[in-house]
Amino acid sequence: MMNRKIAYHQPAKDMDLSWQICSRARLSRDARFDGKFFVAVLSTGIYCRPICRARTAKESNVRYFPSAAAAAEAGFRPCLRCRPECSPGTPGWLGTPSTVARALRLIGETGLDESGLEKGGVELLAERLGIGSRHLRRLFLRHLGATPSAVVRTRRLNFAKKLIDETSLPINQVALASGFGCVRRFNAAIRKTYHRTPTQIRRLARQTGTPLENQYLFRLGFRPPYDWSAMLAFLAARATPGVEVLDSKTYRRSLCLNGCDGYFEVSIGEENDALTVRIQFGDPRSLFFIIERIRAIFDLNADSTEIVRCLGSDPLLARRVEAAPGLRVPGCWNGFELATRAILGQQISVKAATALAGRIATRFGRPFSAASGLTHLFPPPEVLADANLAGIGLPRARAETIQALAGAVCDHQICFEGIVESDSFLDRLCQIPGIGKWTAQYVAMRALGEPDAFPSGDLGLLHGADLVSSRELERRAEAWRPWRAYAAMYLWTIPRNRVPEGMRYPRPREQTALGRLPDEQLLRDSRNPHLF
Numbered sequence: 403m404m405n406r407k408i409a410y411h412q413p414a415k416d417m418d419l420s421w422q423i424c425s426r427a428r429l430s431r432d433a434r435f436d437g438k439f440f441v442a443v444l445s446t447g448i449y450c451r452p453i454c455r456a457r458t459a460k461e462s463n464v465r466y467f468p469s470a471a472a473a474a475e476a477g478f479r480p481c482l483r484c485r486p487e488c489s490p491g492t493p494g495w496l497g498t499p500s501t502v503a504r505a506l507r508l509i510g511e512t513g514l515d516e517s518g519l520e521k522g523g524v525e526l527l528a529e530r531l532g533i534g535s536r537h538l539r540r541l542f543l544r545h546l547g548a549t550p551s552a553v554v555r556t557r558r559l560n561f562a563k564k565l566i567d568e569t570s571l572p573i574n575q576v577a578l579a580s581g582f583g584c585v586r587r588f589n590a591a592i593r594k595t596y597h598r599t600p601t602q603i604r605r606l607a608r609q610t611g612t613p614l615e616n617q618y619l620f621r622l623g624f625r626p627p628y629d630w631s632a633m634l635a636f637l638a639a640r641a642t643p644g645v646e647v648l649d650s651k652t653y654r655r656s657l658c659l660n661g662c663d664g665y666f667e668v669s670i671g672e673e674n675d676a677l678t679v680r681i682q683f684g685d686p687r688s689l690f691f692i693i694e695r696i697r698a699i700f701d702l703n704a705d706s707t708e709i710v711r712c713l714g715s716d717p718l719l720a721r722r723v724e725a726a727p728g729l730r731v732p733g734c735w736n737g738f739e740l741a742t743r744a745i746l747g748q749q750i751s752v753k754a755a756t757a758l759a760g761r762i763a764t765r766f767g768r769p770f771s772a773a774s775g776l777t778h779l780f781p782p783p784e785v786l787a788d789a790n791l792a793g794i795g796l797p798r799a800r801a802e803t804i805q806a807l808a809g810a811v812c813d814h815q816i817c818f819e820g821i822v823e824s825d826s827f828l829d830r831l832c833q834i835p836g837i838g839k840w841t842a843q844y845v846a847m848r849a850l851g852e853p854d855a856f857p858s859g860d861l862g863l864l865h866g867a868d869l870v871s872s873r874e875l876e877r878r879a880e881a882w883r884p885w886r887a888y889a890a891m892y893l894w895t896i897p898r899n900r901v902p903e904g905m906r907y908p909r910p911r912e913q914t915a916l917g918r919l920p921d922e923q924l925l926r927d928s929r930n931p932h933l934f
Contacts, residue, residue: 424466428452433626433675434707437490440467442478449473454484471556472547479595480560482606485567487560488676490623491703501531502545504822505538507851509554510694511819524550530822559595561690562588566600567607569618571686573600579686616664616684620693621676624702627728630670632895633700636732639752640743643760645767647775655735656776658768659688665773666696677702682772698851701730709885716881718867719889722896729895731887737818737849738811739780741831744841745803746796761794762786783808803836810834824850847887856886866893 427435431453442449442465449467450456467473470486480486505527527550528535539549546553562580565571571579577588592600638648646655654667664683671678679696681689697703706728714723734740742762747755766789767778781789787808791801810816816834821827827850828842839859846855856879857863859872869875882889 421466424452425461428464429458431455436623436625437703438468438625438705440470440473440486440489441465442467442473442476447478448481449478449486450481451484451486451489454481456481456483467547469546469548469553469556470560471553474556474559474595475548475552479597480563482596482603485563487563488621488623490625491697500541500545501533501538502541505531505542505550506553508820508822509550509557511691530820532822558582559591561693562592562600563596563603564620565686565689566592566604568620571618575686576600579689581690614682616682618681618683618686618689620679620681621671622679622693622697622700622702623676624700625704625706626675627706628674628730629726629728632726632729633732636891636895640756642739642743642763642780643756644763644770644777645759645780647773654773654776656770656773656779657683657692657735658779658782659683659692660685662688663768663770663772663779665770665776666692667773668696668700695733695735698733699735701733701851704730704853704888706730709888712885713882713889713892716878718878719882719892722892726892726896729888729891731847731851731853731891733851734848736780737845738783738807740849741807741818741837741841741845742786742804744844745800745807745836748800748836748841758794758796762789762791765789765794783811787812799836803834806834807837818849821850824852847890852887854884854886856882856890860890863890863893866896 424435424439424441426432427439428441433453435452437451439452440449441452441454441459443459444463444465445459449470465476467476470480470489473486474480508527508530524538525535528538531538542548542550542553548556558581562576562582565576565579566573569576573588574585577585580588582588582591589600592598592603596603598606634648634650634653637646637653641648646653648654652667652669654665656663656665658664662683662685664681666682667680669678677696677700679693681692683689683692710723710727713719743755743759746758746762750758763778763780766781766785768781770776770779785808787805789805791804792798796804807816810830811818816827816830824846828846831837831842831845832839840857843855843857846852847857856876858876858879864870864872864875867875867878869878879886879889
């Protein structure tokens with residue numbers, strides 16, 4: 403018997419889910435739709451991912467839901483075979499600066515603690531978003547089929563299930579790491595949802611091997627296709643020596659969070675449908691935040707099918723998109739670190755900027771020796787605000803810009819977390835002397851995860867689009883909304899031998915300073931357009 407009455411209705415009509423598309427995706431087990439919707443079976447009371455290998459149910463016996471939270475609120479319990487908690491993020495609200503998208507970003511940044519949304523936090527969340535709590539609930543119901551509290555509750559249970567299955571954490575620590583106030587409430591919630599105790603679920607997981615102390619191994623799913631080699635190539639060119647290490651298969655970096663040091667390592671899974679993540683960190687309560695940030699770095703929630711459909715309709719991008727349909731926008735671990743790296747890259751090459759970043763990490767960052775190749779932690783703004791950056795060979799103007807940015811972060815004038823309105827944040831960022839529109843848009847792309855951010859004054863984009871002015875590029879890019887950040891990645895990264903025949907493409911050259919360019923607007927902004 404199920405603990406809650408199943409809602410025998412078809413939500414697909416109300417949530418703009420196409421019944422025909424959902425049905426075809428379910429019958430073909432199309433991985434491109436994983437996480438876009440969930441399939442609930444009336445006879446079993448279980449909901450699954452569309453890729454579940456269980457016996458296919460009759461169409462009359464299934465219901466479709468836009469999110470796991472919606473299926474759970476209707477009374478269905480998660481499948482233990484396909485594990486809905488491992489599906490990629492729901493992408494239906496991505497691509498637009500919607501209130502729901504901003505709310506979900508805030509939920510991901512603030513974590514899953516029970517002192518949050520279920521204890522009056524919905525009103526606080528709505529207040530931060532500048533709307534009423536009733537309107538926020540209506541928006542969540544319209545786009546996700548569940549209230550904000552239900553979304554948090556489902557995410558908490560899903561993360562707890564992931565910790566039970568994929569780690570050897572003691573059950574009491576699993577309860578704390580997944581945001582439950584006490585083990586008793588955690589056990590009751592797991593039993594109610596899965597009809598099993600946490601211990602029984604862990605026995606079913608069949609874990610192999612014993613991980614090292616404070617080391618955790620996770621699999622993070624994504625919707626194919628995914629161009630892993632392009633992601634690594636982009637990050638490798640911009641990796642800070644001593645803080646980040648990459649090879650042909652793996653990305654590794656050091657981190658400091660809430661006073662605790664650690665590192666993580668990411669590689670592509672053997673089945674090429676998920677990333678394998680190894681985390682070494684002493685405080686399991688931070689695991690949810692770390693996982694969410696890794697998902698953002700590697701853009702795992704992206705809907706490549708929708709992006710390709712939009713960008714592929716433009717002849718300028720069509721062959722590029724066809725050549726690399728799984729290109730993603732790389733994120734970052736820390737917004738301040740990324741902005742500092744962007745400032746370092748002004749008017750110099752990628753290689754030179756990377757060397758300067760390594761000097762900053764070595765001179766001002768704390769030593770770190772827990773992993774091979776990682777020697778330092780990137781210095782926080784409190785350190786760089788008073789650092790003698792000119793002593794590492796940095797021009798005075800850029801040193802002053804970095805110090806001004808660090809000071810603004812220390813004074814809470816600039817905060818890279820919990821951003822509700824990206825436009826107002828970018829306006830404040832541009833008020834810092836030495837930071838212009840290009841840098842702000844680059845930060846929006848990689849630190850804020852804004853899919854429509856677009857540094858239109860970028861030299862690499864102008865050459866890639868075979869245009870001569872940023873105004874022309876902006877007009878052309880209107881057709882690429884709301885995926886202009888992905889269009890920028892295609893213009894930046896696809897080699898000239900993979901672009902349409904007959905397109906004039908710039909000759910191979912050393913990436914040089916904007917100071918040599920004729921465009922006076924670009925000269926005033928003083929931003930090297932495709933280096934950071």
